[in-house]
Amino acid sequence: MDMSVLGLLVSTFLALFLILSLVSYAGVFSENSGVFNLSLEGSMLLGATIGVLFLNWFNKLGFTSIWAVVVCILISGIAGILPSFIHARFSIKWKASQPAAGVGLSLAFFGLFMTFIVMGTITGSSIIPSWAKLTYSDYSFIHMGEDGFALFIKSLLSGDGSNVSILIMIVVLILACLIFYKTRFGLRVRFCGDNPTGSELSGINVNYTRTTASLVSGFLAGVAGISFFICFTTAGVGSTAGLAFLALAIVIIGGYKGHSVVLTSFIISLVIAFVSGYSHFDFLPQFTEITYGEYIYSLGIPSVLVFILLLLSPIWSRRPKWEETTLDLSKSTKSE
Amino acid sequence: MGKVKKLVKGEEINFGSKAFMSSVFACLIGFIVALALMYITLLCFSYSNANSAFISLFTYTASSTDLLTSFITLAGISLLLSLGFGVGVKGNLYNFGIFGQFAVGGVLSIIGGSMFNLPWYYLALIGAAGGLVIGLIPGIMKAFLKIDESISSIVLGVICLVGAELALYNYPGLIGEGGVSLVDINSSNPSALIGSFDINGFKLGYGVLIAVGLSIVMSLALSIKGVKASTNNLYKMRFSPEMKKGHYKGAVVLTFIISGAFAGLAGSLYYVNLFATTQVHFLSITNITPSLIGMASALMTFGNPIGSIFTTGMISYLISSCQSLSYFSVSNYVIYILLGVLIVCGSVQLMVRFHLLRGVSFRRLNYKIDKKTRVQEVISTVSENKRETLSKSDSPTFEETALAKKLAVETSVPPEEKGRTQSGNIQKRLAQVLNSKKSGSANDDSFAIPLTPFSRVLKDYDSNSVSNMDDAEITRVSSEDGKEEK
Numbered sequence: 001m002d003m004s005v006l007g008l009l010v011s012t013f014l015a016l017f018l019i020l021s022l023v024s025y026a027g028v029f030s031e032n033s034g035v036f037n038l039s040l041e042g043s044m045l046l047g048a049t050i051g052v053l054f055l056n057w058f059n060k061l062g063f064t065s066i067w068a069v070v071v072c073i074l075i076s077g078i079a080g081i082l083p084s085f086i087h088a089r090f091s092i093k094w095k096a097s098q099p100a101a102g103v104g105l106s107l108a109f110f111g112l113f114m115t116f117i118v119m120g121t122i123t124g125s126s127i128i129p130s131w132a133k134l135t136y137s138d139y140s141f142i143h144m145g146e147d148g149f150a151l152f153i154k155s156l157l158s159g160d161g162s163n164v165s166i167l168i169m170i171v172v173l174i175l176a177c178l179i180f181y182k183t184r185f186g187l188r189v190r191f192c193g194d195n196p197t198g199s200e201l202s203g204i205n206v207n208y209t210r211t212t213a214s215l216v217s218g219f220l221a222g223v224a225g226i227s228f229f230i231c232f233t234t235a236g237v238g239s240t241a242g243l244a245f246l247a248l249a250i251v252i253i254g255g256y257k258g259h260s261v262v263l264t265s266f267i268i269s270l271v272i273a274f275v276s277g278y279s280h281f282d283f284l285p286q287f288t289e290i291t292y293g294e295y296i297y298s299l300g301i302p303s304v305l306v307f308i309l310l311l312l313s314p315i316w317s318r319r320p321k322w323e324e325t326t327l328d329l330s331k332s333t334k335s336e
Numbered sequence: 337m338g339k340v341k342k343l344v345k346g347e348e349i350n351f352g353s354k355a356f357m358s359s360v361f362a363c364l365i366g367f368i369v370a371l372a373l374m375y376i377t378l379l380c381f382s383y384s385n386a387n388s389a390f391i392s393l394f395t396y397t398a399s400s401t402d403l404l405t406s407f408i409t410l411a412g413i414s415l416l417l418s419l420g421f422g423v424g425v426k427g428n429l430y431n432f433g434i435f436g437q438f439a440v441g442g443v444l445s446i447i448g449g450s451m452f453n454l455p456w457y458y459l460a461l462i463g464a465a466g467g468l469v470i471g472l473i474p475g476i477m478k479a480f481l482k483i484d485e486s487i488s489s490i491v492l493g494v495i496c497l498v499g500a501e502l503a504l505y506n507y508p509g510l511i512g513e514g515g516v517s518l519v520d521i522n523s524s525n526p527s528a529l530i531g532s533f534d535i536n537g538f539k540l541g542y543g544v545l546i547a548v549g550l551s552i553v554m555s556l557a558l559s560i561k562g563v564k565a566s567t568n569n570l571y572k573m574r575f576s577p578e579m580k581k582g583h584y585k586g587a588v589v590l591t592f593i594i595s596g597a598f599a600g601l602a603g604s605l606y607y608v609n610l611f612a613t614t615q616v617h618f619l620s621i622t623n624i625t626p627s628l629i630g631m632a633s634a635l636m637t638f639g640n641p642i643g644s645i646f647t648t649g650m651i652s653y654l655i656s657s658c659q660s661l662s663y664f665s666v667s668n669y670v671i672y673i674l675l676g677v678l679i680v681c682g683s684v685q686l687m688v689r690f691h692l693l694r695g696v697s698f699r700r701l702n703y704k705i706d707k708k709t710r711v712q713e714v715i716s717t718v719s720e721n722k723r724e725t726l727s728k729s730d731s732p733t734f735e736e737t738a739l740a741k742k743l744a745v746e747t748s749v750p751p752e753e754k755g756r757t758q759s760g761n762i763q764k765r766l767a768q769v770l771n772s773k774k775s776g777s778a779n780d781d782s783f784a785i786p787l788t789p790f791s792r793v794l795k796d797y798d799s800n801s802v803s804n805m806d807d808a809e810i811t812r813v814s815s816e817d818g819k820e821e822k
Contacts, residue, residue, distance in 0.1 A: 245490050299497075
């Protein structure tokens with residue numbers, strides 16, 4: 001196999017895996033706390049919008065180092081908190097319908113994002129400046145031999161901003177895993193989802209914990225959103241292609257557990273990366289005789305795979321208990 | 337007074353008009369919020385033209401008969417989708433993949449009308465059947481496999497869109513090179529077109545009449561006691577694990593079947609007529625717009641078919657007028673901001689209705705309930721009769737509890753004080769609270785009956801009655817409450 005093709009596949013897979021894992025972990029946080037957060041798509045889009053604006057602004061100011069990308073990604077994460085906060089407020093405080101509020105917010109921020117892009121607020125042929133784009137040639141470490149990995153580390157440390165998004169995503173993902181499984185806050189999040197009445201009686205403010213978990217999920221989605229546009233710049237006017245809904249499906253398939261969700265993201269990212277490079281593989285049918293045959297690989301096969309996994313998920317997946325129980329304080333000692 | 341007596345005696349009180357008006361106001365509030373946000377967005381993107389652009393949202397569609405025709409068509413199709421989506425809203429079941437069922441109904445009807453020369457009513461049945469089959473899948477997944485219907489329906493919807501696009505452009509003899517249609521339905525099979533009648537250049541399609549007729553039929557069907565109880569029971573089943581046995585699974589599947597059938601029917605009526613005049617692409621954001629309008633409308637009206645007529649019309653009118661925004665250098669994608677905000681407002685409209693219906697603050701009053709056993713007995717008596725009209729939850733509301741507490745206090749009044757009736761004491765206490773609130777000297781720490789519909793319907797309440805109470809009476813009533821607080 002041509003090494004450039006392998007490089008393309010590995011880089012596509014790595015970027016997509018990290019992005020999907022981040023958004024899926026965002027879903028893990030919110031689902032395990034008891035909030036069905038369908039506004040993650042909105043968080044991704046708002047994070048991407050704000051991040052792209054800041055990248056272009058830094059470009060105009062001449063601030064084009066590695067730290068510009070770091071700052072933009074962090075700002076995107078903070079911006080991604082807003083849709084999740086609105087969703088949390090509506091659904092937790094005001095008992096709004098969670099799926100409807102989430103879809104509405106995602107749609108509203110989709111309109112906002114597309115308006116920014118189409119209105120030409122972000123000018124130029126690409127919405128991401130060239131110095132911030134992820135270039136696949138940077139993945140020289142995949143070449144066989146020790147020099148490849150050394151070259152990769154060297155390019156990272158030399159201030160080349162294109163790879164830092166990958167590094168940041170790895171760091172944020174590891175932090176999210178640690179927070180969810182190794183901290184008191186993560187334990188509270190899981191407890192609130194499993195037994196909200198028991199949590200309240202234990203002195204945990206269930207609404208506060210759920211809201212905080214939603215904010216964390218919004219941050220993760222915002223980071224993933226801007227990273228998506230840095231890594232896949234051809235998606236300039238295609239929004240985030242419904243990745244958040246795919247991520248929520250991954251959460252369901254993965255059984256709402258962090259490690260299972262990451263494993264599921266790994267498998268699905270591998271398949272998507274593989275089929276996206278179908279034109280390079282002769283053993284795959286090319287569907288050239290079919291009009292719009294490219295949709296089979298870009299949308300059809302990933303969607304069918306996810307749907308089949310969803311169908312099979314009840315075999316190994318455990319639904320969160322909050323879907324069947326409600327917080328019922330009337331039976332608690334506080335009301336007596 | 338009369339209604340409180342009825343309440344205590346266990347007779348039903350009809351608050352139907354209040355519920356209707358609160359629904360109307362909840363929808364209006366949603367529209368006002370959405371339009372306000374729309375105006376702010378227009379200000380951000382086109383400050384100098386914001387006012388003109390905003391006014392054009394209300395005037396553009398009415399400026400031409402062609403635009404009015406397209407608006408009416410969009411409203412009719414969206415109404416069918418709203419009916420389909422609204423079936424599950426009451427039971428908290430959301431068929432977000434309605435756009436996929438819409439596309440499947442459309443492609444089946446295009447193929448049937450172009451290649452098999454079927455008339456429009458057969459095409460409508462085929463489209464409805466196709467949507468029904470697709471809608472069945474997430475219903476079964478939800479009912480039997482307990483997989484969340486929101487995600488499964490969206491994923492299935494994407495698959496349906498891709499399948500519909502591939503089927504349309506690869507069916508032999510249907511589409512030629514460059515996407516040109518090889519079949520001219522207008523000449524080869526005009527019976528496939530639904531047709532319209534002309535009123536001074538304004539064309540009203542029969543499909544719109546079908547949609548309005550179906551919504552009226554649905555409304556009548558839902559008013560039938562058994563059907564209404566079923567939809568209410570579906571809502572209760574959703575939040576009550578004990579009721580998930582038995583009929584819940586069947587009800588879920590039936591909901592999705594009906595939803596899918598309506599979506600397929602809408603697709604059939606829409607796409608055949610669209611295919612007759614222009615190129616069709618299912619994988620286009622504009623083809624999802626009718627589904628989004630239907631969702632927003634159903635959420636705002638909580639699935640009410642008659643209400644859907646008006647909200648769908650209003651939303652479709654605004655969406656049609658959004659084409660004028662391009663004249664003011666504003667992107668048409670702003671309509672998705674409007675739709676998104678309307679859907680969000682629709683998701684909270686139940687809370688808004690709650691506030692409007694009850695007229696009380698959402699904050700619970702903190703008080704202690706003494707004489708718990710007697711209070712619980714009174715609560716059960718009060719709640720049993722009020723449940724259907726005011727509350728859909730199984731636990732008593734705090735108004736009911738407040739009234740129950742007061743009644744419990746009254747029943748414990750010493751014999752020498754039993755000269756006055758229970759309702760008389762309630763009336764005097766209400767008068768005291770209301771007047772103290774008016775004068776701003778309300779003591780929030782003391783027990784205070786909130787301003788509930790109960791207090792408002794006390795028709796023989798006389799605000800001057802308080803002035804007729806002597807200080808001893810007021811002190812005694814207050815001291816009883818003070819003892820209760822301890």
